[in-house]
Ligand SMILES: NC(=O)C1=CN([C@@H]2O[C@H](COP(=O)(O)OP(=O)(O)OC[C@H]3O[C@@H](n4cnc5c(N)ncnc54)[C@H](OP(=O)(O)O)[C@@H]3O)[C@@H](O)[C@H]2O)C=CC1
């Protein structure tokens with residue numbers, strides 16, 4: 001199965017499908033990521049918050065896969081928004097991952113009610129890290145349209161991606177359209193709604209009609225909308241299943257039926273970025 005690359009506005013490219021490691025316990029991360037690499041994944045999405053960057057690094061090193069053939073994303077933790085902390089912790093991530101450079105570094109959450117709402121200082125620290133060669137690309141996560149507008153206005157530097165919650169029950173269209181307006185690609189987190197797409201009748205019916213599983217149908221919906229996805233699974237069979245989504249297509253009526261499942265704010269499963277202020 002070939003995973004398409006999408007071109008980011010800085011000229012680099014990113015595999016549209018990756019593997020997410022949120023809630024993969026640190027002691028099991030190396031084995032889990034090794035299984036994902038064996039299944040064909042070449043894009044890994046981790047974060048300082050997940051506490052498992054070292055396991056990701058261990059699996060990468062043991063795989064023998066050429067560095068250029070892998071795409072690695074990590075994210076700055078919420079306690080490190082001040083520039084001096086960000087500088088130190090970006091270096092610490094590289095050390096844990098065993099890499100000289102990551103492909104993408106993100107601000108994990110904007111935390112508009114912390115640090116006097118000054119996530120612009122944090123964005124400047126990421127710009128500096130990119131200039132210093134510590135990351136090829138820089139982006140943000142959980143940025144609402146106003147947050148995105150502000151960093152672009154104040155620095156002139158546009159993130160390549162905004163990683164936000166998106167799944168059939170929470171289409172997050174306001175943020176996706178703000179991303180498009182800025183030329184920012186959307187990365188959809190919790191793309192299979194934390195596994196709950198399997199319980200939905202509409203998705204299950206479409207899955208039966210196309211001879212696929214509900215998770216495959218949901219992931220296919222995302223990729224046909226042009227978003228980047230990285231489902232998490234610690235089960236080798238589901239890991240493989242989630243990878244096999246580029247050999248079928250959903251027809252427009254099926255795409256429209258999935259679009260109809262959007263519950264707006266009621267469908268949100270994770271924290272609201274305007275209020276989220278948790279520092280681990
Ligand atoms: N930037 C941010 O703030 C956030 C980023 N993320 C990123 O997005 C990634 C994915 O999101 P996540 O929250 O993990 O949720 P997902 O939507 O990827 O769902 C993961 C859950 O679904 C189950 N699952 C996996 N595959 C299948 C399948 N084929 N059929 C049925 N159930 C399945 C998994 O269980 P099992 O392991 O047993 O298969 C797990 O419980 C994260 O790992 C992380 O990288 C996530 C949240 C927030």
Ligand SMILES: O=C(O)C(=O)[C@@H](O)[C@H](O)C(=O)CO
Nearest residue numbers: 022023047049108270271278
């Ligand atoms: O997984 C992530 O990347 C997150 O940021 C979430 O874990 C988030 O912090 C959360 O769900 C807290 O309850």
